[in-house]
Amino acid sequence: QVQLVESGGGLVQAGESLRLSCTVSGSIFRLSNMGWYRQAPGKQRELVTAITRSGVTNYADSVKGRFTISRDNAKNTVYLQMNTLKPEDTAVYYCNSKNVLGNYWGQGTQVTVSS
Numbered sequence: 778q779v780q781l782v783e784s785g786g787g788l789v790q791a792g793e794s795l796r797l798s799c800t801v802s803g804s805i806f807r808l809s810n811m812g813w814y815r816q817a818p819g820k821q822r823e824l825v826t827a828i829t830r831s832g833v834t835n836y837a838d839s840v841k842g843r844f845t846i847s848r849d850n851a852k853n854t855v856y857l858q859m860n861t862l863k864p865e866d867t868a869v870y871y872c873n874s875k876n877v878l879g880n881y882w883g884q885g886t887q888v889t890v891s892s
Contacts, residue, residue, distance in 0.1 A: 799872030799883055
């Protein structure tokens with residue numbers, strides 16, 4: 778069973794930064810495409826950014842230039858560096874792993890940005 782454990786959420790003011798981490802159990806991580814999604818109250822879950830197992834990244838237009846996804850295969854961990862946060866970034870952020878075993882989600886971590 779693949780498990781994802783997220784950390785790093787919190788309450789910050791607009792313009793500040795946060796870094797989220799997601800650690801994946803087992804040895805499947807290096808073969809996984811990883812992503813960060815978010816869901817704000819009353820809205821659908823949306824893709825924020827993703828990184829393939831070979832390191833190719835893509836970003837939602839709303840976060841380009843402010844957020845950076847990266848991965849450390851030695852630590853089975855994917856990171857989301859979020860800079861210049863805005864109130865509209867407030868949401869629960871979910872880590873996602875897609876691999877040959879299936880599609881897996883973390884429990885979510887709350888990010889709240891005050892104006």
